[in-house]
Amino acid sequence: MERHRAALKNYQQILSFVFAVKEIKENPNILPNITIGFHIYDNYFDARMTYQNTLNLLSTWNRPVPNFSCGIQKKLVAVIGGLDSETSFHIINLLGPYKIPQVTYSFLQAGMNEQAWHPSIYQMMPNEAFQYRGIVLLLLYFHWIWVGIIAMDDDKGIHFMRTLTLMFNHNGVCVAFTERIPTMASVFDIVSLMRHTESMSILLNKTNVIVINAHIHTMFAMTGLINMATVADMSMAAISKVWIMTAEWDFTSHPSVAELDTQVFQGALSFAIHSKELLQFQHFLQILNPHYSERDGFIRGFWEQAFQCSLSNPNMDKENGEGCSGAEKLENLPGPFFEMRMTGQSYSIYNAIHATVHALHAMYSFGPHHMATEGGKRLELLKLQPWQLHSFLRGISFNNSGGEKVFFNRNGELTAGFDIINWVTLPNQSIVRVKVGGMDPQAPQGKELAVNEKIIKWHSRFNQVLPLALCNDNCHSGYSRKKKEGEPFCCYDCAPCPDGKISDQKDMNDCFLCPGEEYANKAHNKCLSKTITFLSYEEPLGITLAFFALSFALISTLVLGIFIKNQNTPIVRANNRNLTYSLLISLLLCFLCSFLFIGQPQTVTCPLRQIAFGISFSVAVSSVLAKTITVILAFIATKPGARIRKWVGKRLTNSLVLSCSFIQAAICTVWLCTDPPFPDLDMHSLAEEIVVECNEGSPILFHCVLGYMGFMAVVSFVVAFFARKLPSTFNEAKFITFSMLVFCSVWVSFLPAYLSTDGKYMVVVEIFSILASSAGLLGCIFAPKCYVIVLRPELNCKEQLTKRKK
Known part of the structure; x- marks a missing residue:
């Protein structure tokens, strides 16, 4: 019984073989008037049995001795099998010299399916x-x-x-x-x-x-x-x-x-x-019974094993599982024992039979008209040799009863999926x-x-959830893989994305930067659109700076008005009215140029604001320098016999202010003509904002403007510092010294503050420096004079100005 058990495990494959032969016999268009016979052997996965069965195919009946023509000869055309590559290899060892086609329905070992090695093998399986x-x-x-x-x-x-x-x-x-x-x-x-x-x-x-x-x-x-x-x-x-x-x-x-x-x-x-499902095959199985064919040496053993009964004594009590009636139905068997649907291997066997028979039919159809002659006589069809079938098998192409096309590729493999x-x-x-x-x-x-x-x-x-097959848990978005030393590449740790980078999918190998107009969110798994920012009049900081700029501008205007109204008073006349007016107007322009830095940068405002700032401050500082030199010259000129008196006057001061301002204007002109400032977008300074700013164009010329202004401020400070001990009646140099100290302190602090800030706060620093330095000049130079003019008019007389310090 164990022998039957091993032999009958693939019984559906046997039935697919029988069904294919039956289908061919009932088709009058394929091999008419020719009877097809077949033998089925089981090798029990034993190499010796495989060789023995193959020798039986090559020999006469019941005498496994090949190469001898005695007795009734078998007309072997092709061999279908085997179930595994080892069986196919053993079969081809014997069939190879005879060039008998072998149509196998198993995967062959690497190299065995090469036609150059085994040209007699055809594989009813894809590569x-x-x-x-x-x-x-x-x-x-x-x-x-x-x-x-x-x-x-x-x-x-x-x-x-x-x-x-x-x-x-x-x-x-x-x-x-x-x-x-x-x-x-x-x-x-x-x-x-x-x-x-x-x-x-x-x-x-x-x-x-x-x-x-x-x-x-x-x-x-x-x-x-x-x-x-x-x-x-x-x-x-x-x-x-x-x-x-x-x-x-x-x-x-x-x-x-x-x-x-x-x-x-x-x-x-x-x-x-x-x-593909073949309904005719299911019908064939439905009518199958143990008495279907007396030549089927497998069906009785299969029937008894499948239905757990005995066919030798059908009168036994079937309820106890001992007797078979023969009327049992295959469709009632559970799946592990038998399937009514044709399996993939059975389908391969079915196609293998049809491929072999169609090739044989093509060879016979080809023979009567085109067969070569030997000795002037046409070869008899029945004497055709199996090796002649190869050329027809290689080129076979047909549609099976399921409507699917069957053909081999150049390596003798089935073209299928x-x-x-x-x-x-x-x-x-x-x-x-x-x-x-x-x-x-x-x-x-x-x-x-x-x-x-x-x-x-x-x-x-x-639990009907897609199973996972991972070495470790997935890295969530916002993290990237980090390789584990000594582990396969599928095993890794998860490292959070660094600032500015994101990962928006699971298990990303690396985080990536967001586009310039976007930034990474806090979870580092999404890019958000950056907001466009600039110092505007609508925010508190912009409003505050504009308020102070306007306030100081009004104060400058008020001081200018006071000095114009009291232009003939001794204190105004003693401080060189023209330089005073020039300094006040330039300070007024410095305060007003702060408004050019507030609001969205434009093509016009970007070049104008730096030029206005540079020239206005140059005029202011050169006016301060001229006032300091005037004080020194005035003191020297009061000494008896001083020849320098002829230098004291409007010509010197005007020349000094114009020449110093002209140099700054020349630098600004070169800047405008070569590489002027222009509106630009700063995408990188701030993580979450796009800063609309004025690109300074040429950084060298920008620093030249600041450097020249700083040079004049230092000169003015030094000159005023040495003149600070002059008699107090004439000593405006003390106030100038203090004002230039404030001015220089502001702008020395400006450089590191400006370079260490980003975005709109760079503009805030510059505006603050403009306001603070201008206010320092305005307050330190003009506050004492306005105090005397407005609050102590009795001191604004010639007698007070001519007093000497004891």
Whole structure:
């Protein structure tokens, strides 16, 4: 019975073979008047049995001796099989010298599918590289980047692991572990498998997604391991994973499924050779019974095993599971035992039969008209050799009964894709396959994979939430990956984005800067639009500065009015009226030029404000310098016999003011003609604001204007300082010294303050310096005089001015 059990696990494949032959026989357009025969052998996954069965095909009936023509000869045209690459390799070792076509429905090992190596093999499967590509695409689709790989400890398993690991590394997927399962060829391997049970439980805890090279040997061992784990009371959570299996596996074809807790594989995903539902095949299965064909040596054993009854004595009590009536229905069998829908492997066998027969039909159709002659006689059709079938198989192309086109590529591989199957287990241990997508290698890049995620049923452990397969938790937006030393690239820490940078997606490798017109929010996960800012009249700071500028301008005007009204008084006349008026007007302009710095910079105001500021201050400082020199000259001129008296007068002061102001005006003119100030946007000084400012154009000329003004201020201060001890009656130099000390202090403080501020506050610093220095000159020079003129008019007389200090 165990022999039957092993032989009948793929019984649907046998039925698909029989159905294809039946369909061909009933088609009068294919090989009319020619009878097709076939033999089905099971090698029980034994190499010796494979060689023996192949020799039987090459030999006469019941005498496995090839190359001898004796007895009734078999007319072998082609071989369909085998189920795995090892079987196909053993078969081709014997069929190769005869050049008999072998149409296999398994993936071949690397290099075996090359036509240059084995020109007699035709593969009813796509190239295995497409399946590897499909696995990678499926993992990337679900963002599974931390997965395990399980394969058999043989050449095919090693090749599978190496190929997948390399592809994973190139596509950003990390391998959590690789595990080779020992074969079960002997009892010692079973002991080895038991030793693997404990280590496997540790490995399985590393990830939720595991890729299995699911050919039949691997799954035999895997189910044995799971059964051992169950006996050892291993936690079901440890083995309830998302299993991704290759196209060789089919749950319903496995004889050990009855003893396996199928809930372990709930939600598993597997690749399958693309197939299409054939309604005629279902009808064929519905009418099948144990007496359908006497030549079917498998159906009785399958029937007894599937329905747990006996056909040898149908009169037994069927209720006790002992007798078979033969009227049982295959559609009543649970999924693990038999499926009414054609599986991918059965579909491949069905197409293999049709491909072989269509090639044979093309060869026979070609023969009578174009067949070469030998010795002047046409070759007989029945003497055509199997090797002549190759050219027709390579070029075969037909539509099967499902309406799908079948043809081989130049490497003898089927040009087709894969279906993606979701395995759904039911409480009665039944397993239902649900097609949830597909992989089309011929589709444009980026569109090869199609998945309907909504209909996928995951294992109950995941509560129908998409399982995660990550080495660690995702880095949220606002963080970036930071590599862990000594760990795979999928394992990382999460580092917060630095100031000014963001990450707006999960698991970003690096944070990035926002565009110039945007800035990073506090969470560093979004860019916000910057506000446009400038010193305006609508904000408190702008209003305050404008108020002070206007106030000082009015005070300057008031002082100028007082001096004009009292222009003939001794104190006004003694202080050089023209210089006084010039200084007051220039100070008035300095106060008023502050308004050019407030408000949005414009094309006109940007050049005008610096020029007005520079020239106005130059006139003011040169006037102060002229007043200081006038005081000194006036004191010297009062000495008896002084020759310098002729220099005291309007000509000297006017020349001094004009010449000093002219130099500043010349510098400003060069500035305007070469690289003048212009409106500009400062995107970078402030994180959250775009500052509308005046770009100074040439920084050299800008500093020349400030430097020249500072030079004159220092000269005025030095001259006034040395004249401070003159008699107090004439000593305006004391007030000038103090005023220039205030002026220089303000502008010395201005430079570091100006360079250390950003945005509109640079303008605030400049306005403050203008107001403070101008107010210092106005207050220190004119406050004492206004006090005497307005409040102490009795002191504003010639007698007071001519007094000498004792």
